Amino acid sequence: MTRLTQLHVERLRNLQDLDLEPEGGINLISGPNGSGKTSLLEAIHTLSLGRSFRGSQPNELIRHGAVDLLVRARVQEGAPRLREHRIALQRDRKTLHLRIDGENVTRLSELARLLPVLALHPQSDDLVLGSPDHRRRFLDRVGFYALPEFFDCHRDFLKVLKQRNALLRRGRRETTWETLYIRSAERLEAARRDVLDKLVEQVEGLAPKLFPKGALSLRYLPGYRQDLDLATAIEQGRERETEMQSTLFGPHRADLKISIDDQEARQVASRGQIKMLVTLLHLAVLDLWQKARGEPAVILFDDLASELDRDNRRRVLDFLSASGHQAFISVIAADALDDDGRIDARFALADGQVRKMV
Structure with missing residues (x-):
């Protein structure tokens, strides 16, 4: 299976340098507005695709006053025999450096292959409402x-x-x-x-x-x-x-x-229909990737609790629990999804720092 097992982030937006060891299922990231929840999801997306899902210029991800950012991770793939890879992305204001298992690589697609990621966020409605692009x-x-x-x-x-x-x-x-x-x-x-x-x-x-x-x-x-x-x-x-x-x-x-x-x-x-339609299309993509690659993928949900109503949240969490895909879901309140479905790991963010909740 494709699974992000360790994440290390330095000098990205308002995040303090952090380490995260997520579970293979549903990972809940909670914290007040401005705590860095979305930035943490951006870090994962950037490691896969070299850019944020928010449409920001890549240089805007670099913390104010810093000269570069660094995101690195350990990723497991393959079944029944698991293989682990170390991937890293470092970006300054002019250049992008990529590494897989200690070797320099030149194409972002090589990182994306090891860490296939989809993101759902408030601007995802553009899939229905936006331009053909x-x-x-x-x-x-x-x-x-x-x-x-x-x-x-x-x-x-x-x-x-x-x-x-x-x-x-x-x-x-x-x-x-x-x-x-x-x-x-x-x-x-x-x-x-x-x-x-x-x-x-x-x-x-x-x-x-x-x-x-x-x-x-x-x-x-x-x-x-x-x-x-x-x-x-x-x-x-x-x-x-x-x-x-x-x-x-x-x-x-x-x-x-x-x-x-x-x-x-x-x-x-x-x-509400548009929100759920966009969600359905993205979850269908995950299943298609899994069918094509033989492995699940990673999905990021930014502010799920406010994007979908309770019935639809339950549908989504039930799907994710059964699918084998790894999910990172941001919410403001730590208990926002307590009645909606299974959560495999909980993390709290405050002032750019993360801790695992028991």
Whole structure:
């Protein structure tokens, strides 16, 4: 199983230098506003992805007056034989240093592979309410873990897109790059559709337990008219692209349509429904990753008690207890979830310092 067994944090936001030894199940982090609960979750997210889930600039994570930050951890993976890895991330205001088992590495994806993390927080509603960019990034993140070939598809498309845009800015079109663009775009689109099919299967399995009211549907919109193929869309939009000096059709303009009872969720769902819909989608991703990798993952819930009502909190905690995923949940009051489900370990934060509660 994937499990964070030790966490060490230095010089990150308002946290004092701290060490944490979490349990493999549900870890509750409690403390008053400003105590550092969210910062602790940010530390875990940053170790996996190199950035905070709050959208902050990476340098903003460095404690005021410090020159860098450090997060390191021990992670267990593999079943039935467990393997332990030591991973570390150090960031100053210009450079990022990564290490796995004492060796320098250059790609954040290598840390993310060992510590797959999803975060749910007050801004997660943007998955439903925000721009298409939020939904594209969500779907691509699922793909990175669920499909071995997805990373290469995504990387290759972005490279070709960048070159094609550079040519358009110079008023040029080259057949070779047009062909490469369409080929790489179609590969990425096919991979995204494959990912979405797998995600829909997980959503359909979880929805009766976590979202029993309303029929959910997810549909991929490719970034051009759906009655056309990409080559035709580009040909018909050639003058617009020349005028705008930019690629206007393709996966970088795609969207994920999220509907309830065949109506767009952002138009008909209540605030509570949106919260639970977003939660359901993230938990479905965890199960999809587990199915694809053979191991559970890590999920971060920032301020769960205020984000979901009691019935939905119980549904989520019951799911997590049965799933094998490791969870870190922040709350203000230490007893906020006492009647909602099983908690495996409790930690209290005050003035940036953490202690384990008995």
